[in-house]
Amino acid sequence: MNELVIFLPLLVPLCAAVCLLLTAKSIRFQRIGGVVGSILTLIASSYLLWQTDVHGVIVAQAGGWAAPLGITFAADRLGAVMVFISSLMGAAVAIYSLSEIGEDYIRKFFYPLFLFLLFGVNGAFLTGDLFNLYVWFEVMLISSFVLVSMGGKKNELEGGLKYVCLNLLASALFLAGAGILYGKLGTLNMADLSVKIATASEPTWIISGSMLLLVSFGLKAGVFPLFFWLPASYHTPPVAVSAIFAGLLTKVGVYALIRAYTLIFTPLFGEIQGILITISVLTMITGVLGAASHFEMRKILSFHIVSQIGYMTLGLAFMTPLALAAAIFYLIHHIIVKTNLFLVSGIVIRKKGSDDLARIGGLYKSAPWLAALFFIPAFSLGGIPPLSGFWAKLGIIQSGLDIGAYVSVAAALGVGILTLFSMTKIWAEAFWKKQPEHAPEGERESCGDGHIAWMVIPVTFLAICTVVIGLFGEPLFAFSERAAAQLADSSEYISAVLDAPETGGHE
Numbered sequence: 001m002n003e004l005v006i007f008l009p010l011l012v013p014l015c016a017a018v019c020l021l022l023t024a025k026s027i028r029f030q031r032i033g034g035v036v037g038s039i040l041t042l043i044a045s046s047y048l049l050w051q052t053d054v055h056g057v058i059v060a061q062a063g064g065w066a067a068p069l070g071i072t073f074a075a076d077r078l079g080a081v082m083v084f085i086s087s088l089m090g091a092a093v094a095i096y097s098l099s100e101i102g103e104d105y106i107r108k109f110f111y112p113l114f115l116f117l118l119f120g121v122n123g124a125f126l127t128g129d130l131f132n133l134y135v136w137f138e139v140m141l142i143s144s145f146v147l148v149s150m151g152g153k154k155n156e157l158e159g160g161l162k163y164v165c166l167n168l169l170a171s172a173l174f175l176a177g178a179g180i181l182y183g184k185l186g187t188l189n190m191a192d193l194s195v196k197i198a199t200a201s202e203p204t205w206i207i208s209g210s211m212l213l214l215v216s217f218g219l220k221a222g223v224f225p226l227f228f229w230l231p232a233s234y235h236t237p238p239v240a241v242s243a244i245f246a247g248l249l250t251k252v253g254v255y256a257l258i259r260a261y262t263l264i265f266t267p268l269f270g271e272i273q274g275i276l277i278t279i280s281v282l283t284m285i286t287g288v289l290g291a292a293s294h295f296e297m298r299k300i301l302s303f304h305i306v307s308q309i310g311y312m313t314l315g316l317a318f319m320t321p322l323a324l325a326a327a328i329f330y331l332i333h334h335i336i337v338k339t340n341l342f343l344v345s346g347i348v349i350r351k352k353g354s355d356d357l358a359r360i361g362g363l364y365k366s367a368p369w370l371a372a373l374f375f376i377p378a379f380s381l382g383g384i385p386p387l388s389g390f391w392a393k394l395g396i397i398q399s400g401l402d403i404g405a406y407v408s409v410a411a412a413l414g415v416g417i418l419t420l421f422s423m424t425k426i427w428a429e430a431f432w433k434k435q436p437e438h439a440p441e442g443e444r445e446s447c448g449d450g451h452i453a454w455m456v457i458p459v460t461f462l463a464i465c466t467v468v469i470g471l472f473g474e475p476l477f478a479f480s481e482r483a484a485a486q487l488a489d490s491s492e493y494i495s496a497v498l499d500a501p502e503t504g505g506h507e
Helices: 002-022 026-054 077-099 103-107 110-126 130-148 154-185 190-198 205-222 229-233 238-266 266-292 297-318 321-354 368-381 388-402 404-431 453-469 474-488 491-497
Strands: 058-062 070-077
Touching: 002 026, 002 058, 002 077, 002 110, 002 130, 026 058, 026 077, 026 103, 026 110, 058 229, 058 491, 070 077, 070 110, 070 190, 070 491, 077 110, 077 238, 077 453, 077 474, 103 110, 110 130, 110 238, 130 154, 130 238, 154 190, 154 205, 154 229, 190 229, 190 238, 190 266, 190 491, 205 238, 205 266, 229 297, 238 266, 238 297, 238 321, 238 474, 266 297, 266 404, 297 388, 297 404, 321 368, 321 388, 321 453, 321 474, 368 388, 368 404, 368 453, 388 404, 388 453
Parallel strands: none
Antiparallel strands: 058 070
């Protein structure tokens, strides 16, 4: 039964994607199948989350070979909640796409690729093997590259080229780091690596491998100075694609960093803690300054992905129980809020034909409901109480004060103020000011409101989630503390993986 629980969030999107490939000629079936497949994935991931919170770490050995020889899948609280929140965003974006994704994209296999992307993301969160994490990264990369360049427009191809080139570089660094570790330790199972690194006699080679993985994961997460590919590509594809990218893909890199330095490289963390704190602070600052300098909604939001990643990695860098819990809480909050803000930008484009703040305005008067739906995630991102972003930032700041990291805390507070400035700029330009009189042809009310309800439903739902997490955040933070406790003491994870019995099959 445990095997089925951990494999369901992988099998459901994979089987749904294959079914959609076999019925590619039916546009109606593609839309229905894409939404149904995403919702079923969410149901499967919800059950996995409940099981891991009640029963602890769940392990499955693919093919029946016991660790460290076999292909291990392991779900602790962090992995399970990341699978759940990713599946939730997948379902929300799939419903949203019913309004935005046209028949030309559907005929190019949008929904199978979307489900393959969820398949890759969930696999990355559930794998217990470093090499297979690389494989899941490649599944994500293939799907996401096709999605980002599917339209064939010049800006999409340019953004897709930058995206794939930098991610291929990250993959090469990943392989180099993994190769060093395998050459010295003879294993890539994460739990086994943790045990062997703790007793290794040649730490220099291991540190070299860990640094290569730090650069690889950092590039995928979009940290300083490796973030430049992200704002160059995330604003180019359709909003449904941008939203799922913004919510999930960089968070896989953050997850990999957390997993690496709370499980695999724990004995070496002191060697890189100062580096990680510095990188995190610079990531926050450069990201928010980039956002402040731009005047298009999706470009502003793309730079804010970078700045907010800095808060998450800062929680990892502080490495206290409160800091790890705050980082997990921040991950969950940010995935919801950032996905929602991109979805809101799509409604703005639908109503005004553009997200260039210089060319739009008057939305507060013409669509007050949209103003409210923007206000909630935007000011949550800025850390305004009692929304979810306030508690996320408060946890990071409190943990920094506890260890005397006053410079980092000051930077976090300053970045929060500048984030609020960026959100206020969008509010003032898109919603508060009057519509410019001489907007270019085709950029004022260029899109009708047909089927716009499919866009509003997930945006409203995610806004409600943000308010609920803010007003009733204690259960989620308590869960984050339980997940952080599992990370801080990895013995449960290690024993669950290495002591798991063979699950049959081979001779």
